[in-house]
Amino acid sequence: MHRTLTIAKREFRGYFNSPAAYIVVCLFLILMGFFFWNPFFLINRASVRGMYDLMSVLLLPTMPALTMGLLAEEKRTGTIEILLTMPVKDGEVVVGKYLAALGLLAVLLLCTLAYPLSVSTLGRLDWGPVFTGYLALLLEGGAMLAIGVLASSWTDNQLIAFFTSGIICFAFWVVSRFLPFMPQAAASVVEWLSFDYHYQDLARGVVDTRNVFYFLSVIGFSLVLAFRSLESRRWS
Amino acid sequence: MTKKQQARAAKESAAFLLLVGGILILINVLGVFFHSRVDTTDKQLFSLSKGSLHLASTLKDQMEIVAYFSADLPPPHNATERYVRDLLLEYKDASHGKITLRFVHPEKDEDKQAAERDNVPRVQDQKLEADSFSVQEGYRGLAFHYLGDTRSVGHIDSTDGLEYEIAQLIKEMSGEKVKIAVLDGHNEAPQQQNPMMMMQQPQGGPHMNSIKGYLPTYDVQEIRADKEIPADLKALLIVQPEIPFTEQELRYINQYVMRGGSLAIFGGALKVDMAGGAPTASAVDVGLNKLLDKWGVRLEGKLVADAQCGRARMQTSLGIPLPVPYPPVPVVSFTEYQRKHPALFKLDQVGLPYSSPLTLSDVLKSDKLVKRTLLANSTKQSWLMEGPSIELKPTDRWRVPGYSGPYVMAVALEGKLPSAFAQAPASTPEANANAASDIKAPERAEKPVHVLVFGTGYFMRDEFLPDPSRGQRESGGAVALALNAIDWLAQESDLIEIRAKSVEDPALAVPMNVKEAEATIRRAVQEQDEAKADKAFKERKQAMAAWDQKKSTYRWANTLGLPILFALFGLSRWRARKARKAGMQL
Known part of the structure; x- marks a missing residue:
């Protein structure tokens, strides 16, 4: 665990030592601010639910951007071999890098906390859904990050990693929109697989263990796959 | 690594992944059966009431709910769609697969036609564009398909009370009806013309055919009180009785309430003869005060007249009817506090024709098991009309002896009421007295009951109600009051909670x-x-x-300030690192 945290700290600091984190966070905040605050006073409701819907969309390109280089870049430059010859396990490397990306996501979400704080001074804001909304974003974003780490473990090209994880995340996100065109039996399964189905429940203020288990399962399975993918270089 | 070792490692890896995948799938499948759920919203907005849950979970066949919402509805209807979606998902989850949902944004002609077929009409909304308003057409309604039957909520204007409306519809379609009864045998006057308006043709019985039409989810029976009243009736309504009750009947009614039945008494101290468009009222004593006195309420044989009143048609010498103020029909306005009572939910004011005043006593004041709520009263500009024959003919000159209001016109009692005949012997030496005293009832209601007392029941009678086929939305306050009252008496308390649920996010506070x-x-x-x-x-x-x-x-x-602050933090950090690097010496 100590080694995992050391890797996480190093990676997390790395984000802020390059302009990447600042560009991603600033762009994210500008887009969020524009799309959330423009219609806000027209709707005239003391609610930040619209913010979660927007964030869910904006996470789609943001999360792959944060993870695309985590393993792919190390592979391309060959530093992965140096890293893996150190006294750390493959799993610790994967989890450490994942935690660093999760930390950056937390910083991103922390920045948007100014929105509900602002809204609460303009009207009576129900804080329950605000907290569960952030939990939803952390879980959905966490799942996207795990998929990003997985995609990054498959290739040594950052762009390929970005598009691969972007497409997978988009598929998980968009699939619920096609449910009316599917047969009933398939629709139930596909609906359960979609991010949006589980995310919306949390975003409106309902914490259901099924939704939490779902996101944790996606995270867990993606990270295990990434670990096996990294490990496969020894026998493939 | 040899090829054999590589193959073995690959197999082990695949088996490990399958194992992990299997465990995760198992956890998720188990989670479907063993899960917990917390609604963190202030008002438990996304938790269906027990009544709705019961309805959804006991559906016997597949129900399809189609939500027709145009994609670009203007505020606040765009937020309504989200609430409707959430609410329907709750119904779906509770139905164990019996409810299927379909969300349609009617853009194609075939979808629009389907919406019209499902009785979801196109509605017009105002939309703000730059500095002007424009009219936009769209759909925002629900259709319910069940066993070949289709019902709809044509256009959803507000989310207030929507869960109740949906619950009522599902209840109506799935055939689970609540049994209530109207007491028969105490109305003798044939139905006559209402001087305010002519709504219905004369019919027999307790004159409540219209209100029955508004109660599709109820099994409304007509019963007599000369024998034990069935305990499975959720409520008993006594509407404008004119023939006195025997002691035996009163004891059976008391027994019914003590066993947990709800009772509503709508009038019973006045009899109005509306013959020939020149109505007169006279006091009657049907004996209900023997019950009510014990519960701290008394119906007086007088009539409340109010300057805040409805209108009636006065015949002029030219034969042309002229609408004039009609004080015998006080228009009662409800206070914010009164509107919180489920019986008055969403009501601003209602006309209560030919009402007696209620006198309240303090007999139950110290009784902590009973709660009394004053539901309706006349204005200060009201007075009482009394006498052996009170003239009620519409006129433009009313004799006002002086304002003496307000007068109480409706009261709600709830709790474990004491029996009106707990230990009292039969009050008359009539032949049925012995038989009456044999009618046993607990000294207190076995469970909390609801009792409503109104000074009048005329607002529930056919003469004053529009034809139910014209729809509830056209019916105004009288029907709403009657339905609310019956709901409060007969429904489960959790369904009542639905009506009071306000689901919209609060508006921004105006300075x-x-x-x-x-x-x-x-x-x-x-x-x-x-x-x-x-x-x-x-x-x-x-x-x-x-x-x-x-x-x-x-x-x-928020839009620019936050990113600028974050960028400045990055800049300062970059400069600090640069300075640190410049100071470094090898």
Whole structure:
């Protein structure tokens, strides 16, 4: 665990030592601010639910951007071999890098906390859904990050990693929109697989263990796959 | 690594992944059966009431709910769609697969036609575009398909009470009806013309055919009280009785309430003869006060007249009917406190024709098991009409002896009421007295009961109600009051909670100085003080400008301020690192 945290700290600091984190966070905040605050006073409701819907969309390109280089870049430059010859396990490397990306996501979400704080001074804001909304974003974003780490473990090209994880995340996100065109039996399964189905429940203020288990399962399975993918270089 | 070792490692890896995948799938499948759920919203908005859950979970066949919502509805209807979606998902989850949902954005002609077929009409909404309003057409309704039957909520204007409306519809379609009864055998007068309007043709019985039409989810029976009243009746309604009750009947009614039945008494101290468009009223004593006295309420044989009243047609000498104020039909306005009672939910005011005043006593004041709520009273500008024959013919000249109001016109009692005949012997030496005293009842209601007492029941009778086939939405306050009252008496308390649920997010708080300026404007207009109004208008304009400035500050501080702050943090960090690097020596 100590080694995992050391890797996480190093990676997390790395984000802020390059302009990447600042560009991603600033762009994210500008887009969020524009799309959330423009219609806000027209709707005239003391609610930040619209913010979660927007964030869910904006996470789609943001999360792959944060993870695309985590393993792919190390592979391309060959530093992965140096890293893996150190006294750390493959799993610790994967989890450490994942935690660093999760930390950056937390910083991103922390920045948007100014929105509900602002809204609460303009009207009576129900804080329950605000907290569960952030939990939803952390879980959905966490799942996207795990998929990003997985995609990054498959290739040594950052762009390929970005598009691969972007497409997978988009598929998980968009699939619920096609449910009316599917047969009933398939629709139930596909609906359960979609991010949006589980995310919306949390975003409106309902914490259901099924939704939490779902996101944790996606995270867990993606990270295990990434670990096996990294490990496969020894026998493939 | 040899090829054999590589193959073995690959197999082990695949088996490990399968194992992990299997465990995760198992956890998720188990989670479907063993899960917990917490609704963190203040008002438990996304938790269906027990009544709705029960309805959804006991559906016997597949129900399809189609939500027709146009994609670009203007505010606030765009937020309504989200609430409807959430609410329907709750129904779906509770139905164990019996409810399927379909969300349609009617853009194609075939979808629009389907919406029209499902009785979801196209509605017009105002939309704000730049500085002007435009009219936009769209759909925002629900259709329910169940066993070949289709019902709809044609257009959803507000989310208030929507869960109740849906619950009622599902209940109506799935055939689970609540049994209530109207007491028969105490109405002798044939139905006659209502001087205010002619709604229905004369019919026999207790004259409640219209109200029955408004109660599709109820099994409304007509019963007599000369024998034990079935305990499975959720409520017993006594509407404008005119023939006295025997002691035996009163004891059976008391017994029914003590066993947990709800009772509503609508009138019973006045009899109005509406023959020939010149109605007269006279006091009657049907004996209900023997019950009510014990519960601290008494129906008086007088009539409440109010300056705040409805209108009736007065025949002029030319034969042309002229609408004139009609004080025997007081229009009762409800206070904010009274409107919180489920029986008055969403009601601003209602006309209560030919009402007796209620006198309240303190017999149950110290009884902590009983709660009494004053539901309706006349205005201060009201008075009482009394006498052996009270003239009620519409006229433009009413004799007002002086205002003596307000008078109580409706009361609700809830709790474990004491028996009206707990230990009292039969009050008359009639032949049935012995038999009556044999009718046993607990000394207190076995469970909390609901009792409503209104000074009148005429607002529930056919003469005063529109034809139910014209729809509830056209029916106005009288029907709403009657239905609310019956719901409160007969429904499960959790269904009542649904009606009181307000689900919209609270609006942004308008600054106090804007509100104060608006109040000053209203006062100035009432006082016809032009200078004061002008000053208040200017103050409001300034306050609104300040409010707009505040909005703009919030918008830009959040949109640009936050990213700029974050960028500045990055810049300072970069400069600090650069300085640190410059100071480093090898």
